[in-house]
Amino acid sequence: MIRLVGVAVAATVVFSGAALAAEGGKPPKIQDWSFQGLFGEFDNQELQRGYQVYQDVCAACHSLKYIAFRHLEGIGLNEEQIKALAATFQITDGPDEFGDSFERPGLPSDFFPSPFPNDEAARAANGGALPPDMSLIVPAFSPRWVPYEQRHHGADYVYSILTGYDEEPAADVELQAGLNYNPFFRGSQIGMPNPLFDDMVEYVDGTPATVSQMSRDVSAFLTWVSDPHATERKQLGFRVMIFLLFLTGIFYAVKRKVWADQH
Amino acid sequence: MTDQAHGEHGESRRDFLMLTAAAFSAVGVGYTVWPFISSMNPSQDVLALSSTEVDLSAIEVGQRVTVKWRGSPVFIDHRTPEQIADAEATALDDLPDPEPDSARVQKPEWLVVVGVCTHLGCIPVGQKPGEVTGEFGGWFCPCHGSVYDTSGRIRSGPAPTNLPVPEYTFLDDTTIRIG
Amino acid sequence: MSAGSPAAGKPGGFVNWVDSRLPVFSYLQKEYGEYPAPRNFNYWWNFGALAMFILVTMIATGLLLAMQYTANTEMAFDSVQRIMRDVNFGWLLRFLHMNGASFFFLVIYIHMGRGLYYGSYKAPRELLWMLGVVILLLMMATAFMGYVLPWGQLSFWGATVITNLFSAIPLVGDGIVTWLWGGFTVDNPTLNRFFTLHFLLPFLIVGVVVLHVIALHVHGSNNPLGIDPKGPQDTVPFHPYYTMKDSFGLCVFLLVYAGFVFFAPNWFGEPENFVPADPLVTPLEILPEWYFLPFFAILRSVPDILFIDAKLAGVLAMFGSIFVLFLLPWLDTSKVRSCRFRPTYKWFFWILVLDMILLGYVGGNQPDDLSPLGVRFIVLGQIGTLYYFFHFLILLPLLGKIERPRPLPASISEAVLPANRAGGGAPAGATAQRMEKAR
Numbered sequence: 001m002i003r004l005v006g007v008a009v010a011a012t013v014v015f016s017g018a019a020l021a022a023e024g025g026k027p028p029k030i031q032d033w034s035f036q037g038l039f040g041e042f043d044n045q046e047l048q049r050g051y052q053v054y055q056d057v058c059a060a061c062h063s064l065k066y067i068a069f070r071h072l073e074g075i076g077l078n079e080e081q082i083k084a085l086a087a088t089f090q091i092t093d094g095p096d097e098f099g100d101s102f103e104r105p106g107l108p109s110d111f112f113p114s115p116f117p118n119d120e121a122a123r124a125a126n127g128g129a130l131p132p133d134m135s136l137i138v139p140a141f142s143p144r145w146v147p148y149e150q151r152h153h154g155a156d157y158v159y160s161i162l163t164g165y166d167e168e169p170a171a172d173v174e175l176q177a178g179l180n181y182n183p184f185f186r187g188s189q190i191g192m193p194n195p196l197f198d199d200m201v202e203y204v205d206g207t208p209a210t211v212s213q214m215s216r217d218v219s220a221f222l223t224w225v226s227d228p229h230a231t232e233r234k235q236l237g238f239r240v241m242i243f244l245l246f247l248t249g250i251f252y253a254v255k256r257k258v259w260a261d262q263h
Numbered sequence: 264m265t266d267q268a269h270g271e272h273g274e275s276r277r278d279f280l281m282l283t284a285a286a287f288s289a290v291g292v293g294y295t296v297w298p299f300i301s302s303m304n305p306s307q308d309v310l311a312l313s314s315t316e317v318d319l320s321a322i323e324v325g326q327r328v329t330v331k332w333r334g335s336p337v338f339i340d341h342r343t344p345e346q347i348a349d350a351e352a353t354a355l356d357d358l359p360d361p362e363p364d365s366a367r368v369q370k371p372e373w374l375v376v377v378g379v380c381t382h383l384g385c386i387p388v389g390q391k392p393g394e395v396t397g398e399f400g401g402w403f404c405p406c407h408g409s410v411y412d413t414s415g416r417i418r419s420g421p422a423p424t425n426l427p428v429p430e431y432t433f434l435d436d437t438t439i440r441i442g
Numbered sequence: 443m444s445a446g447s448p449a450a451g452k453p454g455g456f457v458n459w460v461d462s463r464l465p466v467f468s469y470l471q472k473e474y475g476e477y478p479a480p481r482n483f484n485y486w487w488n489f490g491a492l493a494m495f496i497l498v499t500m501i502a503t504g505l506l507l508a509m510q511y512t513a514n515t516e517m518a519f520d521s522v523q524r525i526m527r528d529v530n531f532g533w534l535l536r537f538l539h540m541n542g543a544s545f546f547f548l549v550i551y552i553h554m555g556r557g558l559y560y561g562s563y564k565a566p567r568e569l570l571w572m573l574g575v576v577i578l579l580l581m582m583a584t585a586f587m588g589y590v591l592p593w594g595q596l597s598f599w600g601a602t603v604i605t606n607l608f609s610a611i612p613l614v615g616d617g618i619v620t621w622l623w624g625g626f627t628v629d630n631p632t633l634n635r636f637f638t639l640h641f642l643l644p645f646l647i648v649g650v651v652v653l654h655v656i657a658l659h660v661h662g663s664n665n666p667l668g669i670d671p672k673g674p675q676d677t678v679p680f681h682p683y684y685t686m687k688d689s690f691g692l693c694v695f696l697l698v699y700a701g702f703v704f705f706a707p708n709w710f711g712e713p714e715n716f717v718p719a720d721p722l723v724t725p726l727e728i729l730p731e732w733y734f735l736p737f738f739a740i741l742r743s744v745p746d747i748l749f750i751d752a753k754l755a756g757v758l759a760m761f762g763s764i765f766v767l768f769l770l771p772w773l774d775t776s777k778v779r780s781c782r783f784r785p786t787y788k789w790f791f792w793i794l795v796l797d798m799i800l801l802g803y804v805g806g807n808q809p810d811d812l813s814p815l816g817v818r819f820i821v822l823g824q825i826g827t828l829y830y831f832f833h834f835l836i837l838l839p840l841l842g843k844i845e846r847p848r849p850l851p852a853s854i855s856e857a858v859l860p861a862n863r864a865g866g867g868a869p870a871g872a873t874a875q876r877m878e879k880a881r
Contacts, residue, residue, distance in 0.1 A: 038705055066523045070311050109311035132717075135523070139708060140716040154713075226716075229526075229533045236534075237704025243294075244700060247287050248693035254280045255690045258682045262481060281682065284689070298531035302506050307528040 028160035044076035050221025061131040063114035070108040129191030160184040162215035165194035314442035336378040350414035376415035382422035478677035480665035488691035489553040513637035518593035537707040547733035561779030568771035570657040587636040594715030610754040668779030676854035735805030743823035775842030
C-alpha cells in the first residue's frame with residue numbers, strides 16, 4: 001500500500017517540468033507570509049494596508065471585480081466602516097424611470113467599480129496592454145507541481161514583480177517601445193511601468209510606506225482576495241481532521257475486535 | 264448474532280464498540296450534511312441585496328405604488344384621511360385575524376404591506392386607479408376572492424391572515440428602507 | 443443463503459410487511475449481510491467500496507453545485523467565483539468536487555491495478571472486468587466535460603484540443619467536430635451540452651456500477667490467492683467483517699481526502715485555469731489533468747504509420763490503449779489468477795506500472811524537450827507506448843504458455859490460517875457452525 005501511494009506521489013511530483021518551464025523569467029524572491037502553512041492566518045493590519053495600496057495605486061488601472069465592499073468584513077472592517085467606505089464611491093446604476101443610467105453613492109452590496117468601462121477602453125488607455133483583473137492573480141501565478149526548492153507562492157511572484165523594477169537590463173537586452181524591464185516577468189519585458197515609489201501612500205497605521213512594504217502588503221491583500229475563506233477553511237479543516245482521526249481509531253478498534261475470532 | 268461459543272463478554276464489548284462507531288458516524292454524517300443543506304439557503308450576495316430604499320415624496324395622497332423587495336411586490340399606500348378613519352374604526356371582532364390598524368403602520372398616512380395574498384401567493388389587485396379594490400376599499404385577490412381592507416387586513420375569502428407588514432424604517436420624513 | 447430465504451434479521455412487523463411485497467431487506471441481507479466473502483482479502487480490496495463512496499460524494503456535491511452554476515460562456519466563470527465567495531459553504535462543495543475527481547481516478551486506478559495483479563478479470567469474471575472498463579470510459583468522458591465548465595483558459599483549450607481529436611477520423615471527422623461543438627469553435631452551445639452531459643453521465647455510471655456489482659455477486663469476489671473458496675471455512679459473512687474493515691479503510695481515505703480539500707485544495711489544479719477563457723489567446727502549455735497524462739502521452743507519441751498520418755494514428759493508439767483492456771481476459775492465457783503464484787508475470791506487472799508512470803511523466807512535458815535521461819520526451823513516449831501494447835498484445839498471451847506457476851494451495855483456509863488451527867478443525871468447525879447459523 002505504502003509502496004503504491006509513494007509511487008503515485010512521486011509520479012505527480014515528477015509531472016512538474018512543464019509548468020515551471022512555461023513560467024519563464026527569473027525565479028521569484030521567496031518571502032515569509034503569515035498566511036502560509038497549516039496554521040497560517042491572514043494579518044488584518046497587513047491586509048488593510050494592502051487594500052489601501054490597491055485603492056490608492058493599483059485601482060487606477062486594475063479592476064477587482066469579484067470583490068464587493070461587504071467582503072471587506074474579511075479584512076477586519078466593521079459594518080459602519082464598510083458603509084462609510086462604500087459611500088465614498090460613485091456607482092453607475094440604472095436605468096431610472098426615464099431609461100437613463102445615473103450615479104449614486106456606493107452601498108456595501110456593490111462590487112468594486114472597474115476603472116474602465118470595458119476591456120477595449122482599458123487597452124486603449126494603456127498602450128494596447130490589458131491590465132488584468134487582480135481577483136485571481138495570485139493563484140494564477142502559484143505553480144504547484146514544481147521541484148521543492150523552486151516552489152513559490154503567487155504572492156512571492158506579485159511581490160517580485162512590484163519590487164523588480166530596480167534592476168538594469170543586461171547590455172544585450174533590447175527593450176521594445178512602451179515596455180519596461182522587469183526580470184521576474186515572463187520575457188522580462190512588462191507593459192506596466194514601475195507603479196510604486198516610496199511614501200506614495202500614507203498608511204493610516206503610520207507604517208513607513210517603502211516600496212517593499214507596500215509590495216508586501218498588497219501581495220498579501222491580493223492573496224486574501226483570491227481566497228477569502230482560507231482561514232475559515234483551515235479552521236474547519238482542523239476540526240474535521242481531529243474528528244476523523246478519532247473515528248479512524250474507533251473503527252480500527254471495531255475492526256480488530258470483529259476479526260479477533262478469525263485470526 | 265449471539266454466539267455462545269465466543270462468550271457473553273466478548274460479544275457485548277464488540278457490540279458496544281460497533282454502537283459507538285455507528286453513533287460517531289451518525290454525528291459525522293449529520294455535520295457533513297449541514298453545509299450541503301446550508302448551501303441552498305440565500306447566499307451572501309442575495310442577503311446583501313435584501314433591503315430597498317424608497318423615496319415617498321413623489322407619492323400623492325390616495326396614490327398606491329408597488330416596489331420590488333426580495334423579489335416580491337410591496338404595496339405602499341399613501342392613505343387618505345377617510346381610509347385611515349375606516350381602518351381605525353373597524354371593530355376587532357369583525358376581523359378574522361384581529362389586529363388594530365395602529366399595530367400595522369408607523370405613520371398612519373403610510374401603509375406598507377407585502378402584496379402577496381396569504382392564501383396561495385397570488386398578487387391582489389387594487390394598486391392601479393380603477394382596479395377592483397373589494398368591498399372594504401383595500402385589495403381584492405382575483406385567484407380565490409380574498410378581500411382586504413385599507414389596512415391590508417383580511418376581511419373575507421379563504422386567506423387566513425392579514426397581508427404581512429415588512430420590516431421597514433423611516434430614514435427621514437420621505438424615505439423608508441424596507442428590510 | 444438461498445435466494446428465497448426471508449429476511450434473516452429479526453422479523454419486525456413493518457420490515458416483514460415491506461419485505462414480503464418488495465424484498466429489499468432480504469436482498470440487502472443476502473448481498474451485503476450474509477454475502478460470503480473470501481476470508482483473506484487484503485486492504486487492496488477496500489478500493490471498490492471507496493470508489494462507490496466517491497461516486498456518491500461526487501453526485502451529491504455536483505447536484506448542489508449545479509443549483510448555483512450558470513452554463514453560459516458570459517457567466518460561467520463568474521458563477522463559479524460566486525460559488526467560491528458568496529454561496530454558503532460553496533467553497534467546500536467545489537473543493538470536494540474538484541479534489542473528488544482526482545481521488546476518484548486515483549482510487550479507480552488502484553482498484554484496476556488490484557484487478558490486474560490478482561487476475562480478477564479471468565473467467566468467470568470477464569464481464570465484471572469489462573463493465574469496469576465501461577465505467578472508466580464514462581468517468582473519463584464525465585471528467586473531461588466537467589473540467590470545461592469553470593470556463594477557465596485550460597477548460598476552453600482542453601475542450602478545443604480534445605474535441606479536435608475527432609477531426610482525425612477520415613472523411614467525416616470535420617463534420618463530427620462541428621457537430622460536437624454545435625458551432626465553428628468551442629462556444630456557448632458546446633458549454634451547454636457539456637454541462638447537460640456532465641450531469642447525465644454520472645447516473646449512467648451508477649447504472650453500470652449496479653451491473654458491475656450484480657456481476658460480482660454471481661460468482662463472488664476474487665481474493666489474493668486467486669483460488670475459489672471451497673466451502674464455508676474459506677469465507678466470512680460480509681457483515682460485520684468487511685463492512686467494518688471497509689469503514690476503517692474509508693476513514694483513512696477520508697483523512698487524506700479531507701487533508702487535500704481543507705489544506706491544499708488547489709494542489710491538483712492548474713494555475714492557468716484561474717484565468718478566464720480567452721478564445722484568442724492559447725496558453726503556452728495545454729496539459730490535461732494528471733489522470734489523463736499517460737493517455738495524452740500515447741496520443742502524442744505515435745508517428746506516421748504507413749498510410750495513416752500521425753494525427754489519426756495517435757488517436758487510434760490512445761483509444762486502443764483503453765480498448766485493449768476489453769480484450770484482456772482473453773489476451774492473458776495463464777490459468778493462474780494471482781500474481782503470488784506467477785513469479786515472472788509479477789515482475790512484468792510492476793514494469794507496466796512503471797511504464798504508466800513514465801507515460802504520465804512524458805505526458806506532462808513537451809515532446810521535443812530533452813528529458814533528464816538524455817533523449818527527447820517523444821522518444822520516451824514512443825518506448826512507453828510500444829511497451830504498453832507489447833505487454834498486453836504479445837507478452838501476456840505468450841507468458842501464460844511459458845511461465846511455470848508456483849503450486850496453488852489446496853484451499854484458502856489452509857493457506858491463511860495458522861497450521862494448528864486449520865489442521866485442528868475446531869476453530870474451522872466453529873466458523874462452519876457460525877455459517878450454519880447465519881443461514
